[in-house]
Amino acid sequence: MKTVSVVCAWVMRADGRILLVRKANTALFLFPGGKPEPGETAEETLRREIVEELGCALRFEHDRWPGDVLRAPAANEAGFDVEATLLQVELDGLFSARAEIAEIAWMDRAGRDDDGRLLPCAPLTDVAWSAYDGWMISAKSSARRA
Numbered sequence: 001m002k003t004v005s006v007v008c009a010w011v012m013r014a015d016g017r018i019l020l021v022r023k024a025n026t027a028l029f030l031f032p033g034g035k036p037e038p039g040e041t042a043e044e045t046l047r048r049e050i051v052e053e054l055g056c057a058l059r060f061e062h063d064r065w066p067g068d069v070l071r072a073p074a075a076n077e078a079g080f081d082v083e084a085t086l087l088q089v090e091l092d093g094l095f096s097a098r099a100e101i102a103e104i105a106w107m108d109r110a111g112r113d114d115d116g117r118l119l120p121c122a123p124l125t126d127v128a129w130s131a132y133d134g135w136m137i138s139a140k141s142s143a144r145r146a
């Protein structure tokens, strides 16, 4: 299987919804982010992509879900898997849809946006929710053991 590598942002609102974007002329909602340029660290890629897509800076929190490298069928490239480095971050400052972003949405665990609309999502979204749930379960059981 051919692979496309991306770095993506897991941005969780206080009510537990996560931020997704839909790019112009595409149907599926995705995590903000994109492909690294040569020589960039994951953090540099994400800062650049978020400025391009949402026009704001990022904060990297250290006491949150450390994120993961996740694999799923690629949303917009037939025959490719996406290998995504997903980093939990917070947006710093006002943000809005820029450049190629057609829509921004906050998705809940049931896949709905703030208006109750069921969002069509890239396969990576489900994989990421499952990884996050797994981390939450293990974080709670270590807290109980402590």
Ligand SMILES: Nc1nc2c([nH]c(=O)n2[C@H]2C[C@H](O)[C@@H](COP(=O)(O)OP(=O)(O)OP(=O)(O)O)O2)c(=O)[nH]1
Pocket: 004, 006, 007, 008, 029, 030, 031, 032, 033, 034, 035, 036, 073, 074, 075, 076, 077, 082, 122, 123, 124, 125
């Ligand atoms: N950003 C992002 N891309 C995803 C996700 N899930 C998923 O399958 N992909 C796929 C879609 C595309 O096939 C690929 C990202 O390519 P892209 O074209 O959006 O990346 P980019 O912004 O760096 O654009 P470019 O360099 O090709 O101009 O990864 C996701 O959650 N976020």
